[in-house]
Amino acid sequence: xxxxxxxxxxxxxxxxxxxxxxxxxxxxxxxxxxxxxxxxxxxxxxxxxxxxxxxxxxxxxxxxxxxxxxxxxxxxxxxxxxxxxxxxxxxxxxxxxxxxxxxxxxxxxxxxxxxxxxxxxxxxxxxxxxxxxxxxxxxxxxxxxxxxxxxxxxxxxxxxxxxxxxxxxxxxxxxxxxxxxxxxxxxxxxxxxxxxxxxxxxxxxxxxxxxxxxxxxxxxxxxxxxxxxxxxxxxxxxxxxxxxxxxxx
Numbered sequence: 330x331x332x333x334x335x336x337x338x339x340x341x342x343x344x345x346x347x348x349x350x351x352x353x354x355x356x357x358x359x360x361x362x363x364x365x366x367x368x369x370x371x372x373x374x375x376x377x378x379x380x381x382x383x384x385x386x387x388x389x390x391x392x393x394x395x396x397x398x399x400x401x402x403x404x405x406x407x408x409x410x411x412x413x414x415x416x417x418x419x420x421x422x423x424x425x426x427x428x429x430x431x432x433x434x435x436x437x438x439x440x441x442x443x444x445x446x447x448x449x450x451x452x453x454x455x456x457x458x459x460x461x462x463x464x465x466x467x468x469x470x471x472x473x474x475x476x477x478x479x480x481x482x483x484x485x486x487x488x489x490x491x492x493x494x495x496x497x498x499x500x501x502x503x504x505x506x507x508x509x510x511x512x513x514x515x516x517x518x519x520x521x522x523x524x525x526x527x528x529x530x531x532x533x534x535x536x537x538x539x540x541x542x543x544x545x546x547x548x549x550x551x552x553x554x555x556x557x558x559x560x561x562x563x564x565x566x567x568x569x570x571x572x573x574x575x576x577x578x
Contacts, residue, residue, distance in 0.1 A: 335386070346368050360533070378397065427479055428460075488519070510533055
């Protein structure tokens with residue numbers, strides 16, 4: 330289980346998280362929704378120690394993440410796959426080399442085993458023949474799929490997705506959503522994604538939490554969020570501007 334308990338995070342005078350709390354039980358797919366700039370990506374970066382909280386607790390499988398040594402944090406990261414918003418592929422490496430990066434760092438597989446693991450991961454995202462391609466040869470959707478393949482190559486327990494459908498057309502977004510569902514079904518992973526794409530959240534999530542003003546405004550099932558009476562939640566899911574921006578315009 331992943332637990333973020335009353336997490337506070339500020340960057341200078343800007344307070345982003347102001348008591349953010351969320352639990353992600355094993356086996357679930359939880360989506361964090363919210364307007365741009367509300368701190369969704371900031372929240373999930375705490376889980377892998379890319380950011381440390383100013384206050385509050387971040388716990389993964391009973392382990393307090395901020396208290397870990399560098400070696401312990403690296404070990405924890407082998408159980409967590411992180412899919413970056415724009416895939417974060419290295420353009421100087423082939424697709425196969427990008428997917429193998431975490432496996433090389435782990436250093437536990439022989440060369441044939443590593444090659445087989447890369448092939449397995451690419452097959453799971455429907456790119457079985459892409460290992461020798463360069464990232465520059467790929468479409469945006471294919472790059473996202475390679476990012477997912479790299480994340481699952483370590484066979485993690487958890488998958489974190491940062492805006493997985495950003496910049497994609499509806500058809501390609503549907504492909505990514507299906508892959509997220511496939512990872513849950515095939516690998517049994519627990520997933521947490523941040524998104525502003527309500528269609529994606531409704532499609533893949535078992536629970537949805539809306540982040541607003543540094544805290545969870547509402548959390549519930551897909552049906553509960555769809556039927557929310559909270560005006561801020563309804564405004565977001567219906568695609569309306571926040572009240573402050575409406576007044577400014």
